[in-house]
Amino acid sequence: MISAAVPRRLKLSRELVLLAILVALVIALSLMSPVFLTISNFLNTSRFFVEIGLVALGMTLIIITGGIDLSVGAGLGLVSVALGFTFKAGLPLPLALFLGVGVGLAGGYFNSLFITKLDLHPLVVTLGTLALYRGLALGLSRADAVSNFPGWFAYFGQFYLGAVPGQLIVFIVAVAIVWVLLARTRYGRYVYAIGNNEQAAHFSGVPVARVKTALYVGTGLLVALAAIIYTSRVSTARADSGTGLELDVISAVVLGGASIYGGSGTIAGTVLGVVIIATLRNGLTLAAVATTYQVLILGLLLIVAVFLNEFFRKTEE
Amino acid sequence: MPAGVRTLLLRPEAPALIFLVLLAIVLAFTAEGFLDPANLEDNIARVVVLGVIALGVNQVVLSGEIDISVGSMLGLCAFAVGAVGESQGGLILPLLAGIGTGVVAGSVNGALVTLGRIPSIIVTLGMLYALRGMILVITGGRWITNIPSDTRALGLQSVAGVSVPVIILVVLLVVVELISRNSTWGRNVFAVGGNRRAARFAGLSAGRTRFLAFVLVGVLTGIAAAIYVGRAGGVQTNAGQGLELQVVAAVVVGGTSISGGRGSSVAAITGAVLIGVILNGLVLLDVPAEWQSAMLGALILLAISTDALRRRLLREQPS
Numbered sequence: 194m195i196s197a198a199v200p201r202r203l204k205l206s207r208e209l210v211l212l213a214i215l216v217a218l219v220i221a222l223s224l225m226s227p228v229f230l231t232i233s234n235f236l237n238t239s240r241f242f243v244e245i246g247l248v249a250l251g252m253t254l255i256i257i258t259g260g261i262d263l264s265v266g267a268g269l270g271l272v273s274v275a276l277g278f279t280f281k282a283g284l285p286l287p288l289a290l291f292l293g294v295g296v297g298l299a300g301g302y303f304n305s306l307f308i309t310k311l312d313l314h315p316l317v318v319t320l321g322t323l324a325l326y327r328g329l330a331l332g333l334s335r336a337d338a339v340s341n342f343p344g345w346f347a348y349f350g351q352f353y354l355g356a357v358p359g360q361l362i363v364f365i366v367a368v369a370i371v372w373v374l375l376a377r378t379r380y381g382r383y384v385y386a387i388g389n390n391e392q393a394a395h396f397s398g399v400p401v402a403r404v405k406t407a408l409y410v411g412t413g414l415l416v417a418l419a420a421i422i423y424t425s426r427v428s429t430a431r432a433d434s435g436t437g438l439e440l441d442v443i444s445a446v447v448l449g450g451a452s453i454y455g456g457s458g459t460i461a462g463t464v465l466g467v468v469i470i471a472t473l474r475n476g477l478t479l480a481a482v483a484t485t486y487q488v489l490i491l492g493l494l495l496i497v498a499v500f501l502n503e504f505f506r507k508t509e510e
Numbered sequence: 511m512p513a514g515v516r517t518l519l520l521r522p523e524a525p526a527l528i529f530l531v532l533l534a535i536v537l538a539f540t541a542e543g544f545l546d547p548a549n550l551e552d553n554i555a556r557v558v559v560l561g562v563i564a565l566g567v568n569q570v571v572l573s574g575e576i577d578i579s580v581g582s583m584l585g586l587c588a589f590a591v592g593a594v595g596e597s598q599g600g601l602i603l604p605l606l607a608g609i610g611t612g613v614v615a616g617s618v619n620g621a622l623v624t625l626g627r628i629p630s631i632i633v634t635l636g637m638l639y640a641l642r643g644m645i646l647v648i649t650g651g652r653w654i655t656n657i658p659s660d661t662r663a664l665g666l667q668s669v670a671g672v673s674v675p676v677i678i679l680v681v682l683l684v685v686v687e688l689i690s691r692n693s694t695w696g697r698n699v700f701a702v703g704g705n706r707r708a709a710r711f712a713g714l715s716a717g718r719t720r721f722l723a724f725v726l727v728g729v730l731t732g733i734a735a736a737i738y739v740g741r742a743g744g745v746q747t748n749a750g751q752g753l754e755l756q757v758v759a760a761v762v763v764g765g766t767s768i769s770g771g772r773g774s775s776v777a778a779i780t781g782a783v784l785i786g787v788i789l790n791g792l793v794l795l796d797v798p799a800e801w802q803s804a805m806l807g808a809l810i811l812l813a814i815s816t817d818a819l820r821r822r823l824l825r826e827q828p829s
Contacts, residue, residue: 261631263635307811307814307815311814311815311818311819312818313768313814313815313818314768314769316576316631317576317758317762317768317810317814318811318814320578320755320758320810321807321808321810321811321814322807322811323755323807324755324759324803324804324806324807324810325803325804325806325807325808325810325811326807327803327804327807328800328801328802328803328804328805328806328807329804331800331801331803331804332798332800332801332803332804334800335798335800336800432800437639439635440635440636440639443632443635447632453628453629453632454629483646486643486647487643488639488640488642488643488646489639489640489642489643489644489646489647490643491639492635492636492637492638492639492640492641492642492643493636493640495632495635495636495639496622496626496628496632496633496636496637496640499628499629499632500622500626500628
């Protein structure tokens with residue numbers, strides 16, 4: 194059947210299409226700015242996309258199950274404030290970091306409680322926790338900032354191994370772990386099964402609630418990691434850290450080919466999506482395009498990406 | 511369960527109304543100045559912008575979708591009102607400019623959701639940022655400050671001692687509720703939101719119904735923008751920022767089910783008033799403004815949990 198041969202080619206080319214977009218983007222941007230196409234600029238860019246990338250890994254799995262988490266940006270702000278302000282209050286920094294991780298995990302668990310126990314849609318739940326976490330961060334910090342961290346804290350966000358930023362290594366390790374988890378373990382199969390048909394998965398013995406809880410808690414952990422790296426990179430803990438992060442993350446994931454309706458998506462696609470968005474942001478900044486245009490472009494990009502995705506998927510089917 | 515209690519529980523806005531009355535009584539005793547006419551007037555006026563937009567978003571939620579782009583949409587409409595008011599003066603032209611801008615933005619939302627088949631949360635999240643970006647691009651960060659007073663009429667004037675915004679809110683509430691209860695489109699909204707497949711099999715156009723709901727949000731946001739400009743007297747580039755959360759909170763706290771098909775315009779307005787009273791109470795009780803967002807979040811979570819528990823209690827099928 195011809196119609197069966199076409200989808201296979203299309204499926205193979207999905208990541209290739211993304212790569213082609215990336216190459217085109219790189220060429221276009223290097224024409225706009227002479228600094229763009231240099232190794233040092235690429236390594237420098239990677240310092241900025243690691244936070245988006247880490248969170249995008251968790252978001253990919255959540256979106257594959259048909260869920261979504263809008264609270265990640267607010268969660269990053271809350272973790273940043275939690276570790277910064279307990280440190281300011283006298284808690285030793287290592288303990289404050291653990292506390293931050295705890296807050297990230299707790300935030301994810303709190304999301305999952307509403308989603309699994311009350312069977313509420315993740316969208317509304319995380320819209321609520323977005324306001325709650327950001328509000329807690331603002332309230333606890335009283336809209337103030339902490340910045341007098343000890344020197345060693347800079348390691349998390351400003352460390353270089355040779356010319357390679359430390360957080361890039363963290364990201365690569367995280368990508369490897371989540372990739373193995375999703376593509377090579379039973380847990381990964383469960384994630385796809387839930388996304389394709391939650392009820393069927395439940396009746397087939399998939400522990401749906403447990404898998405979902407683990408996903409949101411795991412994403413909370415990644416948010417905490419991203420928050421530590423971010424706070425260290427800018428050496429400031431502030432309540433508005435991570436504002437709009439959810440837009441970058443969700444855009445990267447759907448750009449990478451994950452269906453917003455659940456059931457499909459890959460880590461490779463997400464990583465490509467993250468790199469494309471980071472490249473675009475970095476390139477636009479270097480080409481002196483104002484951040485206001487960047488927000489406009491990213492918002493439109495998100496809509497176009499989802500549209501193209503579902504369009505491609507329909508041709509595949 | 512006794513039939514009376516059951517009927518009471520079934521009314522979507524009943525819990526919010528009871529809570530609102532209790533809260534008002536508590537605040538009347540604890541918060542000094544709550545019952546002052548000036549404070550009440552201020553309270554109501556602040557609720558109007560929120561309430562008018564919530565009336566529209568309520569219809570979108572009833573139809574089983576969501577619209578979180580209204581914060582930026584209000585900003586853009588306010589700029590249209592302000593800019594036309596600044597150059598042309600008068601009331602009608604700026605108002606039409608605001609409504610027109612809202613209709614265009616709402617149509618884009620509706621078309622992407624129904625024709626593009628993109629989930630409304632993604633469309634309106636993207637539009638939330640795209641429209642805010644557009645405000646900054648169009649204005650170049652410039653604020654509008656000197657708006658003539660006849661353009662500000664909707665926010666400033668009062669008729670027979672009642673301020674015009676309040677009159678507008680009440681009129682719109684009655685109009686939207688009548689449309690919702692009695693027009694074909696209004697009934698279709700409930701049908702599509704309750705069970706889209708069943709509605710489609712019954713021959714209703716789910717696409718057209720939801721598209722019009724998004725357009726209605728645009729119309730009402732345009733009107734709200736004229737009131738907003740009238741009260742504020744100027745437009746900043748961050749106008750309406752974060753309003754989308756308050757609007758969604760108003761709709762679900764009021765009692766409209768987030769999964770669609772259940773609710774009423776009265777619920778949306780009850781929710782809007784409740785949120786206005788809570789925010790006002792926080793100020794009067796000297797709670798720092800930084801806690802507002804946390805309160806809103808907690809309220810949304812409380813409301814949707816109650817909704818879920820009530821559904822379970824009444825053994826309704828969650829859709």
